[in-house]
Amino acid sequence: MSQCCGKIPDDDDAAHIRKSIEAHGNKLQGDIGEQVAAQVVTERLHLIAENYDPPNKGFDSVYRDGAGKLVIVEAKFTKTGGLSALKETNHGKQGSVEWMRHNAELMCDPYSDHYSPDNAKIGEEILRVGPENVHIVVVHTDPGTLESKVINIR
Amino acid sequence: MLSKDEILRQFAIFEGHVKRYDEQFRKANRLPKNHEWRPYRWCSRDIVFSLMVVRHERFRNCLEVDVCLMANPPQYFENSGARVAMGFLLSEAYKCGTSMEIVFTKNVESRMEGDVKKGRVPAYIYDLSCEMGIKLKHVLEGHITPFEARQMYMELVGFSKQVQEKVMKMSVEGLITPERVCFLVMGGIWTVPEAEAIILGSKNPESILLSSAVPEDRHLYLRDIFNARGAILGGALDRKLLKKELLKDGQIVESEDEETTLSISFDGDVYAKLYKPQESLLVPWVDQKDLLLKSGELVVVLVRARSSSEIIETFARDLESLSKTVEKYKSIDPLVKVFYLLPRDFEELPEQDREKMKQKVGSLEALIMMSPESVDGLVKEAARRIETGRMVRHE
Structure with a gap:
């Protein structure tokens, strides 16, 4: 990343930043991948969306299958396909048990950015059943062809 | 959220x-004092x-934050935004002379x-803080204690565990505060690998980091310059290896954004830098121009910032260190590549002597690496950095 520079802003800077916040809120960019993934998992896998407030980093979305079990859905909108699109984080690779546990813990922590009452319920359930027992699927969409593939991780 | x-x-x-x-x-063409509110944007x-x-709250002696x-x-x-924010807040807290306590006003996520x-x-x-494994105890009260701030500062700078322990030991002995060491890195005076080389490789790191020796204390000052120039020579090699050169329209351009993925550590016993690249790269400053390092290969570079006369004087001793280094690291990784880094002053030696030295180094399965930096340049840079450090808060 380029050097991050600090500056005392003037009115023009502030006006530009306000415009950006008004347009995007707390999301810097709309995620097409997540929209496609939502369509794929509801239509193809018949999953039901769970009440979940996605933080900037963390699970993309949370669903339940026909048996009422939690399913974590990671949406990838990249050229590189499949599992290679999963990123390394400071708490293991996306989709790993360690990564799931860390995110579930943050979702239950009222001080965390990942917390909301709905997220806390999901986090508690993940920790109760054990992150290794929670299903996780990756919905990979090719930005060129817009074709989507579903990959089961667990 | x-x-x-x-x-x-x-x-x-x-x-x-704003x-x-x-x-x-x-509009008044006036600069703010530390205790006056100042808005910043980081992009x-x-x-x-x-x-x-932010502002320095003088009565509580803390840094007060009104918008974050x-x-x-x-x-x-x-957590890139939080890293940038904390890097600034902690450095500002140190610069303003606070106790390092950071207080968020009622306007922050109220x-x-x-x-x-x-x-x-x-x-x-x-x-x-959770990512760093540091538990903040007063989240809802809106303040970060000096103890928590100190821990976060050390983690944020990214020192190795070994260096963190040494800094804490120096702090307990009353030699230097960890905040100052962190500030010197965050303020751009030393890079993390350079500071690590000073902390692990010299007998009195606090003297360099505190800029305590003045030129009038000739011997002490020269000792600091001598140690600092080694760190700077190692830093020059770090930068050379980290720099990525890309081909654009048939011309080589340096990329500002992309750096080679490379882990850098330091062995204080033999004063050597250890590199492990995560991608292939060319070895700089060696005779063999196409010598390639493969991803995951361990590279050990014995750093010796010596003038031409010092090279002659200490060559036998350096050769002994080189031999020990080769032996030590071959036992860990038989494919390790070992180099002996010297400044440009090596070129001032007669060609015959240089060839003999190259042969002797080669017989130990190592290679000489010659940096474009000269000892004079390194000394000048060391003096500049020590002088800059003198202007930084001392406690």
Whole structure:
């Protein structure tokens, strides 16, 4: 990343930043991948969306299958396909048990950015059943062809 | 996660500070004092990472934060906004002479408790502390204690565990504060690998880091310069290896954004730098121009910032160290590549001597690496950095 520079802003800077916040809120960019993934998992896998407030980093979305079990859905909108699109984080690779546990813990922590009452319920359930027992699927969409593939991780 | 309305509410306070700053300082052509509110924005290109308004609260001797908005852009690493914000807040707290306590006002992610409006430590900063394994005890009271701040500063700078322990030991002995060491790195005087080379490779690192020896104390000052120049020579090699050269329109251009993925550590016993690249790269400054390092290969570089006369004088001793280094690291990794790094002054030696030295080094399965830096240049740079460090807060 380029050097991050600090500056005392003037009115023009502030006006530009306000415009950006008004347009995007707390999301810097709309995620097409997540929209496609939502369509794929509801239509193809018949999953039901769970009440979940996605933080900037963390699970993309949370669903339940026909048996009422939690399913974590990671949406990838990249050229590189499949599992290679999963990123390394400071708490293991996306989709790993360690990564799931860390995110579930943050979702239950009222001080965390990942917390909301709905997220806390999901986090508690993940920790109760054990992150290794929670299903996780990756919905990979090719930005060129817009074709989507579903990959089961667990 | 903050709602859009909450972000806009905090941003309105930020705008108010920007307007007031404009009236009080910019238009009046006056600079603010540390105890006056100052708005800052931290960006990389057109991405805003953090917006902050801070001042030194003199009575409590803490850094007070009135606005602390952060972004966590998905294309950057985790908690990047909080990292930028904390890097600034901690350095500012040190620079202003505070106790390192950071207090967030009621305007920061505020909530109502009865009729009282209260602020808190921002959620992004809390998440960053969790990532670092540091438990903040006063999140809802909105303050970070000096002890927590010190721990976060050390983690944020990214020193190795070995260096963190040595710094803490020096702190316990009353030699130097960890905050000063962190500030010297965050302030750009030393890079992390250079500071690590000083801390692990010299007998009195606190003297260099505190800039305590003045030129009038000739021997002490020269000792500091001697140690500092080794760290700077190693730093020059770090930069050369980290720099990525890309081909654009048939010409080699350096990339500002992309760096080679490379882990750098330091062996204080033999004063050597250890590199492990995560991608293939060419070895710089050696006779063999096409010598390639493969991904995952261990490279050990014995750093010796010596003038031509010193090279002659100490060559036998260096050869002994080189032999020990080769032996030590071959036992860990038989494919290790070992180099003996000298400044450009090596070129001043007669060709016959140079060839003999190359042969002797080669017989130990090592190679001589010659940096384009000269000892004179290194000494000048060392003196400049020590002088700059003298102007930094001393406690």
